[in-house]
Amino acid sequence: MTTTPALHTVLGSGPAGTTLARELVRRGHPVRLVDRSGSGPAIEGVERYAADVATPDGARAAVAGAAVVYHCVNVGYHLQVEVMPKIQEAVLGAAEREGARLVVLDTLYPYGETRGAVMTEDSPWNATTRKGRMRAELDARYLAAHREGRLSVVLGRSADFVGPGVLSSTLGGAVFPAALTGQPVPALGDIDLPHSYTYIGDVAAGLATLGEHPEGDGRVWHLPTAPARTTRQVLALVEERIGRPLELTVIAEPRPFGPFDEAFMAEYTEMFYQHTEAQIVDSSAIEREFGLTPTPLEESVDATLGWYGELLAAHH
Numbered sequence: 001m002t003t004t005p006a007l008h009t010v011l012g013s014g015p016a017g018t019t020l021a022r023e024l025v026r027r028g029h030p031v032r033l034v035d036r037s038g039s040g041p042a043i044e045g046v047e048r049y050a051a052d053v054a055t056p057d058g059a060r061a062a063v064a065g066a067a068v069v070y071h072c073v074n075v076g077y078h079l080q081v082e083v084m085p086k087i088q089e090a091v092l093g094a095a096e097r098e099g100a101r102l103v104v105l106d107t108l109y110p111y112g113e114t115r116g117a118v119m120t121e122d123s124p125w126n127a128t129t130r131k132g133r134m135r136a137e138l139d140a141r142y143l144a145a146h147r148e149g150r151l152s153v154v155l156g157r158s159a160d161f162v163g164p165g166v167l168s169s170t171l172g173g174a175v176f177p178a179a180l181t182g183q184p185v186p187a188l189g190d191i192d193l194p195h196s197y198t199y200i201g202d203v204a205a206g207l208a209t210l211g212e213h214p215e216g217d218g219r220v221w222h223l224p225t226a227p228a229r230t231t232r233q234v235l236a237l238v239e240e241r242i243g244r245p246l247e248l249t250v251i252a253e254p255r256p257f258g259p260f261d262e263a264f265m266a267e268y269t270e271m272f273y274q275h276t277e278a279q280i281v282d283s284s285a286i287e288r289e290f291g292l293t294p295t296p297l298e299e300s301v302d303a304t305l306g307w308y309g310e311l312l313a314a315h316h
Contacts, residue, residue: 005030006067008211009100011053011091013040015165016105016158016203017072021046023204027212034062054087059094068211069095072105077267081134088138096151102142103211105203106157106220108281109271110136116193116278121157121220121285129270143218152217154210156203159225159281160274162300163200164307167259170275171197171234174258176308179238184249186257189275191231191250196281198225199300202292209290216290222283224294237301 008024010017013035021033025045033043038050052058053073063069071091075083095102111119112127125136139155146153160169167173170188178185206223210216239246249257254269256262286292 007032007065008068008070009034009063009066010070010072011062012072012074012105013048014072014074015161015163015167015200016207017070018043018165019163019200019204020070020072020207023201023208024211027208032062032066053091053094054083056090056093059087059090060097063091063094063098063100066095066098066100068103069098069100070103070105070207070211072207077131077264081130084134084138088141092142092145092151096145099151101152101154101211101214101217103207104139104142104153104155105207106139106155107135108157108159108274108279110139113273113277114279116280118280118282119222120282121222131267131271139220143220146218152214154217155220156207156210156223156286157220157281158198158203158206158223159196159279160198161200161203162197163304166200166304171231171304174260175235175238176304177312178258179242179246180305180308180312182244182247185235185246186260187231187235187248187250189252189272191235191248193230193276193278194228195231195234195275195279196225196228197234197297197300198223198281199295199303201303202226202294205292206286209286209292213290221286221289222281224287224292225281225283226294226297226300228278228280229297234297234301237298238305241301241305 008029009032010021011034021031024031032047032049034049038048051062109132110125127133127136142153162171174186202224254265254272256265
């Protein structure tokens with residue numbers, strides 16, 4: 001008698017959710033990819049599904065039949081403090097009712113300002129910003145739900161994303177198209193400080209691994225992240241590959257530039273400390289425990305430049 005493989009449901013079809021859906025298919029899992037429209041390019045092995053997971057009914061419909069649920073939903077910066085807690089409540093309730101395990105894609109925000117100290121899973125949660133405190137409160141609730149035995153929960157924290165499909169990261173749509181077309185490239189804050197970037201493929205591999213290993217539940221893990229380099233060193237890798245110097249526009253304090261419009265920057269101002277102190281993520285715990293290795297930054301930059309090159313060519 002053959003058993004049907006268990007359904008893995010991914011909530012959120014941004015770069016992380018979409019890359020994760022492909023990774024889960026590659027690992028042999030049936031996958032449902034949920035967003036509000038249910039539309040988008042067909043991905044082999046993935047069922048696209050429309051639901052609003054900020055509502056209890058939408059979340060229940062989205063996770064019906066799932067053994068593992070991955071929460072990769074994000075919302076506009078200006079909506080986060082209001083909307084993310086509603087999504088959490090709906091998704092926690094739905095996953096608990098379904099008896100599903102919950103894997104949450106998380107940020108570094110709960111740590112707050114570190115004065116450049118290396119961030120490990122044991123670092124204190126010192127957030128003072130609105131968005132940082134909100135994320136810390138959500139995480140405390142996730143871990144409490146696990147401790148109380150309501151459902152099994154695990155959190156995977158990522159540094160700033162880089163990689164194919166990543167548009168709205170500090171190392172995304174503002175940097176690569178400008179670099180490839182000879183436009184000014186925005187450089188936020190002090191680019192001579194070490195700054196960790198997590199490759200989007202490693203975000204997906206880390207979350208999929210947590211989804212397959214319940215023994216990791218009940219705690220925070222840092223997703224596999226290459227050793228930090230200064231942002232200037234990362235931009236130098238881009239220069240080497242395109243064969244010409246970048247014209248950098250240093251944005252020393254928050255102001256609108258390129259894709260970062262006024263509305264975004266008004267909300268991002270409180271988080272700008274991430275560019276005025278070192279951001280160093282240690283992911284050795286997940287590497288040791290599950291044998292994962294982060295993608296070298298050189299390969300991440302190559303893959304990202306390739307993807308953006310194709311994107312730009314398609315628009316001409």
